Amino acid sequence: MVTEVMRAGAGVAQGDGRRATHPTRRRYGRPIGRVLLGSAFGGVLTVLGGCGQRTASLPPAPSPTPIADFRAVLITVVADQGRLQQMLGFADEAQRAATAAQAQLQALSSEQDILARDYATSSEALADVSARLQATRAIYRTIIIHDRCEIAKLATDQEWNAIADHELGVLK
Amino acid sequence: MLIVTLLLSLTALFPSGAQPSPPALVQDVTARIPQVVGDAPRAARLVDLNRAMLSQEAEVQTALAPLREKLIALYTDRLSTEADFATLTSQIDDLRSALTARLGSERQAMHDALSAGEWQALYGPAAAATTTAGSAGK
Numbered sequence: 001m002v003t004e005v006m007r008a009g010a011g012v013a014q015g016d017g018r019r020a021t022h023p024t025r026r027r028y029g030r031p032i033g034r035v036l037l038g039s040a041f042g043g044v045l046t047v048l049g050g051c052g053q054r055t056a057s058l059p060p061a062p063s064p065t066p067i068a069d070f071r072a073v074l075i076t077v078v079a080d081q082g083r084l085q086q087m088l089g090f091a092d093e094a095q096r097a098a099t100a101a102q103a104q105l106q107a108l109s110s111e112q113d114i115l116a117r118d119y120a121t122s123s124e125a126l127a128d129v130s131a132r133l134q135a136t137r138a139i140y141r142t143i144i145i146h147d148r149c150e151i152a153k154l155a156t157d158q159e160w161n162a163i164a165d166h167e168l169g170v171l172k
Numbered sequence: 173m174l175i176v177t178l179l180l181s182l183t184a185l186f187p188s189g190a191q192p193s194p195p196a197l198v199q200d201v202t203a204r205i206p207q208v209v210g211d212a213p214r215a216a217r218l219v220d221l222n223r224a225m226l227s228q229e230a231e232v233q234t235a236l237a238p239l240r241e242k243l244i245a246l247y248t249d250r251l252s253t254e255a256d257f258a259t260l261t262s263q264i265d266d267l268r269s270a271l272t273a274r275l276g277s278e279r280q281a282m283h284d285a286l287s288a289g290e291w292q293a294l295y296g297p298a299a300a301a302t303t304t305a306g307s308a309g310k
Binding site: 116117119120123126130134141145146148149152155157160164 | 247248250251252253254257258261265272276279280283286288291292295296297
């Protein structure tokens with residue numbers, strides 16, 4: 001199923017409108033999804049799909065190391081200083097948003113869990129914390145996706161492939 | 173490791189729990205219900221209710237799996253747009269909302285069927301520690 005998804009959606013638009021297999025995916029030659037869904041991300045993706053008490057166990061806030069690594073990759077693969085600085089700016093903003101989101105969502109999830117366990121909690125109180133969770137997610141999700149897309153727009157195909165190779169290499 | 177950060181963030185940003193139905197309720201307490209609820213017919217109904225909640229969560233997990241894969245595919249495609257992500261996240265949000273609505277009703281039904289003491293025995297902090305420890309490997 002993963003392979004089918006990747007085949008169906010793995011193309012990048014070409015100048016003539018055709019879709020071609022992404023070089024990174026071609027190189028790896030296996031379902032990337034499964035790589036990403038491996039044990040290293042089990043916890044994270046459990047949160048993605050998780051309910052129940054696992055909600056209170058959001059992954060820890062990202063350490064400074066990943067973004068430092070990512071900055072190093074950008075500096076290595078992007079020679080154009082103008083674009084590089086823009087990309088670093090978006091990467092830093094994404095990281096700040098991710099860190100803030102983790103902290104806020106962790107607090108809200110804990111609050112939700114405590115409320116849920118209280119017999120006296122009203123449906124309205126649960127709905128309120130739920131709405132705050134939803135709003136918080138939406139705010140930060142928008143920022144992070146925007147930053148990712150801006151970086152992708154600034155990158156050439158070759159740069160993006162190098163970035164993706166590094167990212168996927170980390171995940172192997 | 174932007175992909176790590178992004179996935180971490182996106183996954184955390186997706187609705188990560190049943191809302192407004194409480195996360196604490198989506199856990200397997202079927203084994204403890206008969207111990208807590210002495211009345212056998214009522215206990216049986218509550219066990220069924222708890223199983224229904226677990227089943228619904230499992231259904232949503234199954235439905236979410238291909239969407240997670242699409243998320244990863246979107247991430248790795250340089251030409252993916254914010255609109256592409258928005259469409260996908262909307263689908264995920266819709267799934268979550270549906271689960272929320274169903275579990276919200278069942279949480280209320282469970283609440284109405286239990287006394288405060290029974291509720292505490294099943295979902296209170298002490299019970300939570302036991303259940304969480306018991307289900308940590310799920």
